[in-house]
Amino acid sequence: MTDFTPSNAEEVLEIVQWTVGEEEPIEIVGHGSKRSIGHAVQAAHTLDLSRLAGITLYEPEELVLSARAGTPLAEIEAELARNRQEFAFEPMDYAPLLGREAGRGTIGGLLSANLAGPRRIKSGAARDHVLGVHAVSGRGEGFKSGGRVVKNVTGYDLSKGLAGAWGTLAVTTDVTFKVLPAAETETTLCISGLDDAEAAAAMAMAMGSSAEVSAAAHLPEGVVGRFLEGGLQNGAQTVLRVEGFGPSVDYRIDLLFHLLKSYGAVSTIDVDQSRLLWREIRDCKPFADGTTAPVWRVSVAPSQGHLLVDAFRRAAGANTFYDWQGGLVWMRMEADPEAEVLRKLIAHFGGGHATLVRAPETVKAGTPVFEPQPPALAALSARLKEQFDPKNLLNPGRMAFT
Template sequence: MTETLRPETLEQLRDAVAWAVAEEQPLEIVARGTKRGLGRPVQASHTLDTSALSGITLYEPEELVMSARAGTPLAEIEAALAEKNQQLAFEPGDWGPLLGQPAKAGSIAGIFACNIAGPRRLKSGAARDHVLGFHGVSGRGEIYKAGGRVVKNVTGYDLPKLFCSSHGTLTVASELTFKVLPAPEKTYSVLVLGLDGDAATRAMALAMTSPHEVASAAHLPADVAGDSAVSYLREAGASVTAIRVEGPGPSVEHRCRELRALLESLGPTEELHTHNSKTLWRELADVAPFAARPGLQLWRISVAPMAGAGVAAAIHTAVPGAVHYLDWQGGLVWLGVPPAPDAHADAVRAAVAASGGGHATLIRAAGDVRAAIDVFQPQEAGLAAISRRVKAAFDPRGVLNPGRLYPGV
């Protein structure tokens, strides 16, 4: 009989995992459940729901640090930070609508466990670069903590970074501590219209290597730009290459002028000011273009920045009906493909390999598809052996989200 365990304290969380270990009963680990569709389907007899472990437990704006229990909604954290004009600089997206779940319902533990970062990753790093420490329960049923409240406390094995991207397969977190940063005074975007993928890649590289402190760079083909809530993009009737600049008002205005002068030889330019600019980059962080296309299977492809446009073009040739856009200066390809039993995995991975290497993750597809193919990039034998040893060290009985990443991991 399937049962949902919903602990309200760290001790109850430990008891739940200890029971699962003793009875050898695998657990599906969820906080608020908005990311259950990520990774391979978990075959578990019971669900361990940490949503009752909720609430901000520490916020010191002057020290740029916050702690929150695992089930705390990301929306609650962002609201508290906004009151102090601060932010999570790695810009985590709200992927609920992308995965068929409600908006603004995801948890802070899910963000770190899946290492989700938005377009500002180019400047600020990934989620794992902002976590300082956590409390949790291992797959041995043991309470432990890792890291601390400041960077200098993080000595020895950097277990907080190992927790990130583990998708709940190593530890059930009960509380996390992380860095926060001041929000920028102004956020503008320089737009270059009508570039193809190769020209957009050159434009983004030119902007990123300039002295103008670019925070993000993305390229939206015309069919994706036309779906934006920002009228400048929606009515452009052409592709849009967007360059984001943040900081004090006079500095942002100066840098935008310089960037427009730098890029104007490539195509017509436009400029978004703070409201429209924030809307655009929030759409990209939330992967809104594909939340609006629920019928497509979705891949997230990471390659060298100069290779992204070529990878997308190769897949378009092999898979008619594919839709894409580029983020992270072209190093991140969000790719939607028409439904297929294998999600066109061979074409996707062949294009990545031909580009010189990278990795492709199937973000959205039906459960039977995710069970049948490699959702994450297949690992070489040596790396796969390390992954199995790490899993065995933290979860020797294999009770935490078994098989979420790879069979047996």
């Protein structure tokens, strides 16, 4: 087994060309924070991009940042914070959930996993903010897509195409993202004691209002005590975040207060605790418990999330909470991940997808980790794979289930 550790894009190209010439599959890693998501890669060699690091361009006034793929996301976010800017899509850190050190994710992994956080309902995911990439395909060919300025959209769809591919199409060496000013302040409004169905209705009302809510989540009684070190009020909490300039935030929080007070007791969380709470929601804090108990990340229509959970619990037990106005359901089980039951229910409730983010390796080996694609989409994916990596040399087996 060979561990390749290139320090520049030219070395990456040479390594992938060797891989193609020898027909030797290779696993692509950054700092390994998400390495256990998916099936075990069937490769004897590793392409470690951790030395391919550093911000290559940052123009705060142009809202553009470029960095090499192995650059730690924590380093980039610190630089953005110094200029009161951020990634608007609020990328999740999977590491704590997977039993790894927080803050180890890279910008290349951010794109590869198409990360997003609670602001997904307002600002989209990584693919909606990527402007360009430099990469090497599984054919051993270097290519560039997109540009460094917002107005340049040449090849934009190709940059998007690498988002969520988990390194199975190309090795990204440099990536450019659009960044945005960070909010001056924020406040979170909490409604106490709602059941899942009541919370779904309250969140829908809030999102349909003029309050410009940037995040909406429901934390049932079974998990609420694991947020803010137990600092939330007793009982289930439905939480709504409002961001912006101080007077505007105050006005919109007041609007929500009067709109939603009929649902139950309403309170607020100030800016520091609010920011901490949404980081904990983003990173699935309740289930980052040091175990390998199965954890699913389920995406459905916001109106269907609580219905799916209710139906699922008639067949199997699960501890859950909701983000994205109820459209993202985090589910933790004690043993069997109940994949067949869950995916039948997803189809029944209008479609969506489920990813088995965490489970013992023996369990994952017998379970489709990623949502099986319908025939038409599977055929399109196969054609894309044929164009980029016809010999199946990049991260082989990671997304596949046979």
